[in-house]
Amino acid sequence: MEYKTYKPNPQLTKQVKLYWSIEDMEEGFQHERERIFPDGCIELIFNYSDRWRKYDTETEFHIQEPCFIHGQLKTFFELQAMGKIGVFSARMHPAGLQPFIDFDVDTFTGNTLTTAQVWGKDGEALEKRMLACSTNEERVAVLEEFLLGKRKEYKVDNAPVEHCVDAMIKSVGNIAVDELADELKISKRQLERRFTAAVGITPKLFARITRFQNMLQLIENKEFKSFTTIAYEGGFYDQAHFIKDFKDFTGLNPKQYFSENLEMVKHFSFDD
Template identity: 55%
Template sequence: MEYREYPPSAELAPFVKCFWSLESDDEVHERERIFPDGSIELILHYRDFFRKYDEAGNAVIQPRSFFHGQLKRYFELQPMGKVGVFSVRFHPAGLRPFVPFSIDEITDLTAPTAKAWEEKAAQLETDLLAAESTEQRIAVIEIFLLSQLNRDHVDPTVEKCVEQIIEQSGITSVDEIAQQQAIGKRVLERRFQQSVGLSPKLFARIVRFNYALQLIEKRDFSNFTTVAYEGGFYDQAHFIKDFYDFTGLNPKQYFSENLEMVRFFNLG
């Protein structure tokens, strides 16, 4: 499969991290795990559909277009044929200014775009499917998103907290962040849920996990205790617990898996 990322326009850059495409002209049917990465996606399948499996092995076929909210746990995806995926990857608090609902309403869920845009969602899907290239899809979605942008739903305090957590690789405490931003901890947690879809503590855990995942992928360490220490974990046991919570695997099992999509999404 070929994975490519594309930058957003300057107007959308504060909200959209990137656009990406995933394609394969060959039939693909291998199941792959998807790990939490702190992002929210707007996804379009313009070729064949994907099956999504939960931890219990229950499967559903994903819609043609949809939001995928923040993840708290892993799930598995299985292409059902030829792959053609286009996605908008929002910054952690980036979707909120485009939708009329609190982002925690779609956490761990696949949500129809009509939840946000009602009858306009069907026309957007039609226009995206009619596009003949990724560049054309980007042009379509950028015009649409700018038409839906509501800056009243931007929360600068939450955005600053998100930036701080990412800059510190998740190795920080909510109390410290709240104090530095001069905001009460409970108020921060409520506003974080509304804009990001997760508590600040869980978001920081996910950021820290992805930082540790990058350390593992570099393989520049002598043992997992070193990764735990560099990743800001209390000890190796806490590191392994977080790793399992988010992936369903321990670090050694991770090495034995060929997780192509993880390398696209979590390590790209």
């Protein structure tokens, strides 16, 4: 499977984090389920090959549409490719989608909306153009032309929310909402309302996801030998707090998760 990334146009760097693609055109290959975790970002996904299953329960699934926006995640879900793979996506910054739509982002948190549902006939036209592209360079150009046009239509001042997002990322989720509200000279409730409308989840949940993602990075980089150490260094109250968040976002406790990865499990001790 080939994975590629592309940088956005400088005019879109505040909204678009990056573009990515995965491709595997091998036929007859049985793909395993992939578990997707919350990362605090929203994806604009364009599937130009065979369709995917999204599992609603352990045994029930539905077939995903080819072009859609996936809202913020509060927990994990599972996907399974049904044949050849060809996916292109724009990964938005946490508050990056709002300037391109005329409704609150939390409208579809945990769900998907097709490009047609979000942008009507313009969304249908975008889908046709994206699926007609033959290279990722073409896909980037088509999507950026569309996004730049939509951003002119919907003028939104996201500066306060973007400030909060940046502060939470820099502090790895360890900054109080009250502190941020004081900095911006608005009430905590007002900040929470604006943040949820622009990002799709509450500041508190975004902070939890930021800590969780930082913890995954620490583990992937093999910077710690003990989950207790990771819990404290990652800003969790204690190991129980770390395990709870890990299970909420992955569906597994750390021991279950890393026991499935024999190479990774060698590098860590389990303290429970």
